[in-house]
Amino acid sequence: MDKKVRKILSSLIAILAVTNLEAQQQVPKLVVCVTVDQLRGDYIEYFYNTFGERGFKRLFNEGKVYQNIRFDFSNLDEASAFATLFTGSNPCFNGISSNYKYDFSNEKEISILWDSSYLGNYTRENYSPKALFSSTIGDELKIASKGRSDVYAIAPNVEAAILSAGHAANGAFWIDNLNGKWATTTYYKSVPWYVERYNSGTESLSARLDKMVWTPSLPLDKLNAFPYTLDEIPFKYTFNERDVACYPRLKTTPFVNKEVNRLAMQFLEYAGFGTRTAPDMLSVTYYAGNFLGNMNKEYTHEIQDTYCQLDKDIEQLLDAIDKKVGLSKTLVVFTGSGYYKSEEEYTQELDSYVTGGEFHPKRCVALLNMYMMAIYGQQTNWVTGYYNNQIYLNRKAIEDAKLDLAEVQNKAAAFIKEFSGVQHVTTDNSLVFGDWNEGTAKFRQGTHHLKRGDLIIELQPGWKINKDDPKEKVKVIRNNAVLTPLIFLGNGLKPERIYREVKATEVAPSVTYILRIRPPNASQSLPLRELAVGNGQ
Incomplete structure (x- = not known):
């Protein structure tokens, strides 16, 4: 090999080495964890032809996609799933095994997060993250940055909000079941001014409630994934604040995801994400389960419409992140909670079989x-x-x-x-x-x-x-597994399909690996190998 060829090859190797080093050193300015409660991967496949190009399809086409994550225990619910995903540990370590616990002395069921030591902001309920025994992704980010990083969580329900935020977060917000306001707990020290303004202004949920009517967003002949939807009558649901179940019902409709996005847009606009020397973190929770009034119906137009509208909400969030911070500087982690809730009913004839x-x-x-x-x-x-x-x-x-x-x-x-x-x-x-x-x-x-x-x-x-x-x-009793995808998007990651099953406990250490911080203190899993080699470049 002559000197000229050797010189060219040496230069190419040097360039590749520097490029790979730069890729490895890339730390996102913002991490956005998008978790969809009761997400079903099979439903994404069934409803795929109703989606646009920049929601679910963008995630699957541009992201690093794992086909399914598996939880190592049964009887999953919202609290146990979120605690596992954000601590990288199972309930035997993190202490959160269900949404509720039973107070036998007072003969009543109470939230696993109930804590009388803290008052509520915009809620009468008392909560804190103290029942969670392990640190979370956000906690470790706060420790590593010496408090410089901002960590917030937004979710329809208190369990997802607090458990995805952690102990050291700036704040966790959820929709109160009685007044529809974005609520939090005095455990977190302050409420940003733009959340206060939102709760008290014309943008608040209660101020817009009388105009909210849920009807199909597509013609019924487009919501045709199930051959079991024999009722061709379009559904229509309205919401009245005088109804005690008003907000719990609304939180099982596509409107709740739009409410989550409305507040997320406030944070993206005013929280200064991506402008600090250390990365920031925002956890966003959506809902993709059954409508509360249809829990006993497994195949409905409502569930198809929920996914169709969620696709648009994902598109709006990704576009807003790209515009404000840049997806190239943001790590988006998208997954579900690994369970699906329904109430089965059978005809008398089928029941015996x-x-x-x-x-x-x-x-x-x-x-x-x-x-x-x-x-x-x-x-x-x-x-x-x-x-x-x-x-x-x-x-x-x-x-x-x-x-x-x-x-x-x-x-x-x-x-x-x-x-x-x-x-x-x-x-x-x-x-x-x-x-x-x-x-x-x-x-x-x-x-x-x-x-x-x-x-x-x-x-x-x-x-x-x-x-x-x-x-x-x-x-x-049903013990069905729920297909739950896991997707990493942005931060320079290349698109890839990985067909092996991964563990839910591997999510948190993979995120902290990319952030170059320690994993949560109870996490015993290694980062996903596709992310641990040059950040997948």
């Missing part, structure tokens, strides 16, 4: 208590109660009787296992001391040892949970 029977928790608790009185010979309440597929024993009574807790749990589990419809029972003791296997790993991952019951019950699919409460509907 599809469902296996009914499990009655109250009867189960009563019979277990009688059994324990028989074997331990004392007339006392050995069982505190049942909640969320878990039975809580009276540990004080067990301790006073000088009984071995592990033995009591095992005997109770053996008794419950004989109930019709019960597929598996595991004990707290077995999960604490490592006597668990692949079949029960999901119970360990999905619960925290300080908060779970003594027995965890798994029912067979198709069985119903009947709480013998006329105010509550009978719940049908």
